[in-house]
Amino acid sequence: xxxxxxxxxxxxxxxxxxxxxxxxxxxxxxxxxxxxxxxxxxxxxxxxxxxxxxxxxxxxxxxxxxxxxxxxxxxxxxxxxxxxxxxxxxxxxxxxxxxxxxxxxxxxxxxxxxxxxxxxxxxxxxxxxxxxxxxxxxxxxxxxxxxxxxxxxxxxxxxxxxxxxxxxxxxxxxxxxxxxxxxxxxxxxxxxxxxxxxxxxxxxxxxxxxxxxxxxxxxxxxxxxxxxxxxxxxxxxxxxxxxxxxxxxxxxxxxxxxxxxxxxxxxxxxxxxxxxxxxxxx
Numbered sequence: 392x393x394x395x396x397x398x399x400x401x402x403x404x405x406x407x408x409x410x411x412x413x414x415x416x417x418x419x420x421x422x423x424x425x426x427x428x429x430x431x432x433x434x435x436x437x438x439x440x441x442x443x444x445x446x447x448x449x450x451x452x453x454x455x456x457x458x459x460x461x462x463x464x465x466x467x468x469x470x471x472x473x474x475x476x477x478x479x480x481x482x483x484x485x486x487x488x489x490x491x492x493x494x495x496x497x498x499x500x501x502x503x504x505x506x507x508x509x510x511x512x513x514x515x516x517x518x519x520x521x522x523x524x525x526x527x528x529x530x531x532x533x534x535x536x537x538x539x540x541x542x543x544x545x546x547x548x549x550x551x552x553x554x555x556x557x558x559x560x561x562x563x564x565x566x567x568x569x570x571x572x573x574x575x576x577x578x579x580x581x582x583x584x585x586x587x588x589x590x591x592x593x594x595x596x597x598x599x600x601x602x603x604x605x606x607x608x609x610x611x612x613x614x615x616x617x618x619x620x621x622x623x624x625x626x627x628x629x630x631x632x633x634x635x636x637x638x639x640x641x642x643x644x645x646x647x648x649x650x651x652x653x654x655x656x657x658x659x660x661x662x663x664x665x666x667x668x669x670x671x672x673x
Contacts, residue, residue: 415610417470417644418601419653420637423455427637430599431467435460440597441544443486446537446556447598450652453484453556457597460579462491462502462586468601471574472643477605479508479570481577482560486543486595490551492585493519494526500584502592504529506565507578514564517583520592521551534561546590567604577601600651609672611663613646619666627663630655 420427422437435458443453460466485504494517495501506514516529520540535557543554559565581594611619613626630647633640634654647655649662 414602414604414651415474415476415644415646416600416602416636416648416651417473418468418599419645419648419651420599421455421653422458422597422599424635424637425639426458428639429468429470429643430458431469432458433460433464433466435464435466438595440486440595443538443543443554443556443597446543447484447558451484451558451560451598453486453597457484457486457595458599459486459488459593459595460581461589461593462581462583464580466579466596468577468579468599469574470576470601470644473573473575473603474644475571476603477569477571478567478603479575480567480602480604481506481508481565482598482600482602484537484597485557485559486597487518487520487555487557488543488593488595489546489554489590490521490587490592491518491581491594492521492525492592493517494528495583495585502581502585503583504594505578505580505582508568508570509572509576513568514562518555518581518594520553520555531557532562534558545593570603575601600653602651609666610646610649611666612672617672618670619663619672620670624663624667627655627660631660 418429426432437456438459440453440457446453491502493501501517503515503517505512517527518529519525519527537556537558539555540553542548546552611623613623627647630642636645636648636653647659649659
């Protein structure tokens with residue numbers, strides 16, 4: 392119940408809940424509203440997930456809408472004013488939709504999903520849906536594969552139009568990437584000589600979350616003065632009243648989302664109380 396915020400801060404003393412150490416979520420979106428301002432989608436659009444709905448572990452499933460892109464289009468995330476940090480992680484659900492052609496040897500010659508961070512390539516692998524004999528270079532890490540070459544809607548069923556789903560939260564290449572700059576630009580692109588129109592092949596992302604690592608152990612100190620006190624509580628209340636981290640009026644990076652679930656709610660209040668009662672940052 393969101394009315395919890397009006398109760399006394401001392402109510403939760405001794406709860407014993409620890410703040411996540413050294414991690415700050417700087418962008419989180421389930422794409423069930425507007426596209427966050429930090430994301431330049433190109434020609435990608437919010438689209439219903441169709442039969443992808445429910446794929447994924449509890450708490451991280453496809454649902455509602457996702458950000459769907461044709462091949463050859465770049466989705467760019469640009470974030471500034473990052474807290475001091477030593478690394479960055481990128482989590483998202485990935486939908487490979489319709490007749491993606493893998494590495495390819497004959498026309499069409501291939502579709503490669505490429506991700507760059509500040510211009511440096513961190514991931515490039517081909518994805519194949521159209522036929523079982525196509526070469527897909529991507530070998531999913533444990534826990535990544537959710538569905539492979541089945542009809543999940545869109546241009547199917549039948550023929551070359553099968554779909555696949557992946558939980559990239561478990562792909563090691565997207566985690567603990569060395570990074571210290573105060574801003575970051577991340578691009579996502581399905582490219583290659585085999586790219587085709589949207590009604591033939593496409594891809595989508597859902598539940599995108601970007602986290603900076605090594606940010607210290609006092610995430611509830613929103614004004615960075617070394618204490619968790621009334622000034623921080625005022626900032627927390629403002630974020631709590633907005634609720635959704637994807638809301639364009641929310642503070643950049645949604646620092647009050649202490650548990651990283653994309654919302655500033657009672658769960659975050661409980662964590663804030665623990666830090667408030669400690670007062671001095673460790």
